[in-house]
Amino acid sequence: MQDQYDIVIVGAGHAGAQAAICLRQMGFAGSVALIGAEDFPPYERPPLSKDYLAGDRPFERILLRPPAFWPERDIDLQLGKRVAAVDPAAKLLTIGGGTQIGYGQLIWAAGGTPRMLDCQGSNARNVFAVRARSDVDKIIARLADTQSVAIIGGGYIGLEAAAVLRKLGKQVTLIEALDRVLSRVAGPSLSAFFEDEHRGHGVDLRTGYTVDHIETDESGHAVAVQCGNGERIAADMIIVGIGIIAQTGPLIAAGAAGGNGVDVDEFCRTSLPDVYAIGDCAAHGNPFANDRVIRLESVQNANDQAKIAASHIMGRQEPYHAVPWFWSNQYDLRLQTVGLSLDYDQELVRGDPASRSFSVIYLRGGKVIALDCVNATKDYVQGRKAIVDGIPLALDELADPTIPIKEVAHA
Ligand SMILES: Cc1cc2nc3c(=O)[nH]c(=O)nc-3n(C[C@H](O)[C@H](O)[C@H](O)COP(=O)(O)OP(=O)(O)OC[C@H]3O[C@@H](n4cnc5c(N)ncnc54)[C@H](O)[C@@H]3O)c2cc1C
Numbered sequence: 001m002q003d004q005y006d007i008v009i010v011g012a013g014h015a016g017a018q019a020a021i022c023l024r025q026m027g028f029a030g031s032v033a034l035i036g037a038e039d040f041p042p043y044e045r046p047p048l049s050k051d052y053l054a055g056d057r058p059f060e061r062i063l064l065r066p067p068a069f070w071p072e073r074d075i076d077l078q079l080g081k082r083v084a085a086v087d088p089a090a091k092l093l094t095i096g097g098g099t100q101i102g103y104g105q106l107i108w109a110a111g112g113t114p115r116m117l118d119c120q121g122s123n124a125r126n127v128f129a130v131r132a133r134s135d136v137d138k139i140i141a142r143l144a145d146t147q148s149v150a151i152i153g154g155g156y157i158g159l160e161a162a163a164v165l166r167k168l169g170k171q172v173t174l175i176e177a178l179d180r181v182l183s184r185v186a187g188p189s190l191s192a193f194f195e196d197e198h199r200g201h202g203v204d205l206r207t208g209y210t211v212d213h214i215e216t217d218e219s220g221h222a223v224a225v226q227c228g229n230g231e232r233i234a235a236d237m238i239i240v241g242i243g244i245i246a247q248t249g250p251l252i253a254a255g256a257a258g259g260n261g262v263d264v265d266e267f268c269r270t271s272l273p274d275v276y277a278i279g280d281c282a283a284h285g286n287p288f289a290n291d292r293v294i295r296l297e298s299v300q301n302a303n304d305q306a307k308i309a310a311s312h313i314m315g316r317q318e319p320y321h322a323v324p325w326f327w328s329n330q331y332d333l334r335l336q337t338v339g340l341s342l343d344y345d346q347e348l349v350r351g352d353p354a355s356r357s358f359s360v361i362y363l364r365g366g367k368v369i370a371l372d373c374v375n376a377t378k379d380y381v382q383g384r385k386a387i388v389d390g391i392p393l394a395l396d397e398l399a400d401p402t403i404p405i406k407e408v409a410h411a
Contacts, residue, residue: 004101010107010109034075040133112246113247117211122240125221129240151165178207290342300325324340336377339362356375359380368393
């Protein structure tokens with residue numbers, strides 16, 4: 001096996017795989033290695049909390065490319081290998097076990113690992129994350145013996161898992177520490193809508209509940225969540241969805257600038273020479289985030305940053321200015337989000353949430369900065385343009401769902 005490549009990509013997830021694909025599409029003829037810690041070829045992560053968990057889509061159908069694609073494109077896919085150290089002066093990577101691989105240019109696309117609870121009982125065998133195929137396979141393997149599930153965390157992953165588990169007939173309690181679900185990513189109107197939906201579908205939703213510890217039995221299995229307020233929530237299985245920790249350790253240890261993620265510029269370059277970072281682990285100044293430095297955890301960001309890094313390697317200077325978008329499926333609801341609602345100063349509900357087709361529009365200084373569209377694809381498509389245009393619009397018309405967003409007058 002070759003131990004020197006023109007380009008080494010660390011992390012064979014959405015971003016890493018897309019970077020390899022882009023390089024070949026753009027005509028890169030040098031050697032490329034794609035190194036991934038997981039044992040599986042690159043696959044889509046979003047179905048893990050949706051149709052893969054539900055058993056509606058087998059693993060073969062969530063692969064990003066058929067297995068033959070990688071050798072056909074002369075991409076050396078190396079699975080089950082975790083990069084432990086980076087030596088930016090010698091341009092060498094060390095893989096667990098001591099093997100070394102040299103690189104001409106490095107693309108770091110290592111994503112994140114799930115943040116887990118650190119209280120007593122949190123390591124019990126039936127406490128699971130939902131990040132990798134292996135996590136979800138463990139959940140699926142226990143479902144037949146599981147009647148009740150406690151989900152900790154009311155973000156998208158927790159809510160999606162709750163929807164699937166209700167569909168599978170499980171008793172679901174969802175515990176969220178803050179006073180509403182989705183508080184990190186959406187405004188109160190959307191939170192209230194999803195809370196009603198989940199309660200309507202039989203989820204026992206507890207907001208403002210903290211976890212004190214996980215109660216285990218003598219065999220080391222979790223049997224209940226002990227909440228900070230003294231309440232005990234019995235469960236056969238516990239799922240934790242409380243965010244991720246960016247996987248940047250070896251890069252930061254090598255001297256790359258960063259904190260919550262590796263800092264990158266508009267071409268996805270880190271502070272280390274010939275080292276790029278993309279995807280969930282890349283902290284970047286985003287023009288759609290009020291110019292704040294953020295990490296985006298989305299397929300859009302992974303794919304678009306992969307293109308930017310590949311283009312830059314190919315000698316093109318295309319800064320990262322992609323409009324953020326995201327989706328979530330829960331029950332028969334399709335949420336599509338465009339833009340970022342960070343620092344919004346006004347929230348406008350367009351349409352009637354009771355109709356289960358409506359949008360929440362976020363504005364800053366009178367300009368549309370983001371939309372959360374529930375079963376409202378037209379708003380999502382037309383709202384995107386309103387964000388890009390950045391022209392203040394007439395609010396009364398914007399709130400009127402009978403007027404298409406593209407026809408709303410300027411303010
Ligand atoms: C359950 C779930 C549902 C989601 N739903 C949506 C959705 O509906 N819409 C949406 O837009 N986004 C969704 N996301 C987010 C989206 O999947 C991520 O933003 C995207 O996968 C990020 O891609 P990435 O390549 O940066 O990281 P990842 O896909 O996490 O890939 C990183 C890879 O790097 C590997 N790795 C880590 N460290 C090392 C190392 N040192 N050496 C070698 N390999 C390493 C990891 O094992 C992993 O395979 C979801 C995520 C999850 C987990």
